[in-house]
Amino acid sequence: MEPTDLSDSAAVATDRQAGYTLGGDYFVHPTPAGTYFAVSRPEDDASRRFLQGLLAQASTPALTVDALKDATGRDEQGALALLHDLQQAGLVQGLPQAMQAPAEPDGTLLPALLSQLSDEGRAVLGDAGGLMMAAVGFKHAHSEQVAALCAELAGLQRRHAALRAQMGLVSDGWGLVSAAGYSELSFWPLYVGASRFHLTVAGQPRFNQQAYTRLAWALAQRHAARN
Amino acid sequence: MRGEPLPAGVRQRAAWRQACADVARDPLQLEAHARRVLLACLADERVQVFDALVDCFLALGERGRGLREALLAQARGWLDDENHDFLARHLTTGLSPLDPLPTHGAALLDPGLIGLPVMVRRLQPLPFDAHAVAATLRLDQADAAQALPLDN
Numbered sequence: 338m339e340p341t342d343l344s345d346s347a348a349v350a351t352d353r354q355a356g357y358t359l360g361g362d363y364f365v366h367p368t369p370a371g372t373y374f375a376v377s378r379p380e381d382d383a384s385r386r387f388l389q390g391l392l393a394q395a396s397t398p399a400l401t402v403d404a405l406k407d408a409t410g411r412d413e414q415g416a417l418a419l420l421h422d423l424q425q426a427g428l429v430q431g432l433p434q435a436m437q438a439p440a441e442p443d444g445t446l447l448p449a450l451l452s453q454l455s456d457e458g459r460a461v462l463g464d465a466g467g468l469m470m471a472a473v474g475f476k477h478a479h480s481e482q483v484a485a486l487c488a489e490l491a492g493l494q495r496r497h498a499a500l501r502a503q504m505g506l507v508s509d510g511w512g513l514v515s516a517a518g519y520s521e522l523s524f525w526p527l528y529v530g531a532s533r534f535h536l537t538v539a540g541q542p543r544f545n546q547q548a549y550t551r552l553a554w555a556l557a558q559r560h561a562a563r564n
Numbered sequence: 565m566r567g568e569p570l571p572a573g574v575r576q577r578a579a580w581r582q583a584c585a586d587v588a589r590d591p592l593q594l595e596a597h598a599r600r601v602l603l604a605c606l607a608d609e610r611v612q613v614f615d616a617l618v619d620c621f622l623a624l625g626e627r628g629r630g631l632r633e634a635l636l637a638q639a640r641g642w643l644d645d646e647n648h649d650f651l652a653r654h655l656t657t658g659l660s661p662l663d664p665l666p667t668h669g670a671a672l673l674d675p676g677l678i679g680l681p682v683m684v685r686r687l688q689p690l691p692f693d694a695h696a697v698a699a700t701l702r703l704d705q706a707d708a709a710q711a712l713p714l715d716n
Contacts, residue, residue, distance in 0.1 A: 356687040363683045369676040400683055421684040427661075430679035456584070456670065519581050541584055545676045547668065 357417035363431030364397035365420070371428030372550040377509040379495075379528045383409065383419055388428065392557035393530060397436045439555040446555060447471030451536075453548035459539035462552075463487050465532065474539065487524040487535035494526065510542070529553055530560040576607050588672050591623035594631060601635045605642050611669045613642040617651055618671040621659040629656060 367375060367388050375388035390408050391398070398404055405416040423429045439446050451460035452473045459474025463484030472480030490511045494501075512520035523542055527534040534556055543549075580603045586596035600616035617639060621632060636643075636651055643651070650666045661675045668676065 360685045431683040432679040
């Protein structure tokens with residue numbers, strides 16, 4: 338998944354050109370691509386704020402014009418234009434009924450979600466300080482070291498963010514790669530609310546899964562509960 | 565470099581990973597799609613067989629019916645009836661990312677939707693009167709006219 342450029346100005350420009358209307362009664366929820374877009378970078382813009390706002394709620398909100406206006410701080414057409422842009426980029430979807438945030442205890446929820454994010458079923462989740470929060474498929478000692486390594490890499494990535502932007506690199510993860518270019522381990526930052534987490538994936542990442550959205554949603558709930 | 569040959573399982577896994585990367589990098593690499601399906605059959609990985617076929621159906625859309633048909637026939641023994649019938653129904657049309665799948669595995673090109681992709685509609689634009697526009701244009705405005713958005 339590559340990041341999508343959805344700036345405030347893009348939405349406003351679209352708003353000037355056409356009007357929009359809601360197509361039915363839905364509950365709005367990020368797609369896996371939308372979740373990736375929202376949490377893979379610390380950037381702050383209207384699209385990411387809206388998507389992060391969805392993840393911060395305990396259940397998928399009903400899609401109404403008033404709710405959209407509240408969530409985006411825009412007038413009706415501006416809010417609908419933003420949602421339209423997100424929809425066209427495949428970053429949001431409409432559910433026929435509300436869905437609740439994952440409520441299982443971390444001890445059972447996180448490993449189950451993590452295993453779905455790797456084609457080898459092996460992944461580690463760490464916090465900003467490099468402490469391992471959950472792991473699956475790794476020896477315990479390895480998972481703790483991997484979580485610490487991932488946090489260090491995230492610091493490296495932040496320090497050199499400007500260079501990445503200057504070079505036009507669009508990737509968000511770091512990797513231990515073979516000579517053929519295939520990653521054995523890849524390291525991914527997750528920016529959820531004001532918190533930062535780190536995800537390490539063995540083999541090929543599988544972020545186009547509902548499990549990815551559920552992981553970010555669970556982490557956002559944890560963040561919301563703390564604040 | 566010379567050494568002991570890799571065990572068959574390792575070779576297959578490396579080949580599978582390469583085929584996955586090829587498809588992820590360029591979804592229209594037909595040979596990589598075929599390789600994935602055959603490798604998954606060879607490894608007797610039924611979920612991966614379905615995932616590889618889903619990716620092929622998603623990537624090609626309405627194109628490549630012959631390839632889809634051949635791969636589906638090749639993989640018949642590794643698909644349960646529900647998954648086979650689902651793909652057989654889409655032989656002609658291929659799959660759209662919006663088509664709900666009977667089972668969400670780990671197809672590379674599946675966007676993982678659980679809902680509907682469209683919630684907001686653009687209001688119907690005013691009809692585009694090409695003759696009226698042409699009548700008001702001078703020749704030196706042609707470049708500017710071409711830059712006008714036509715999708716609203």
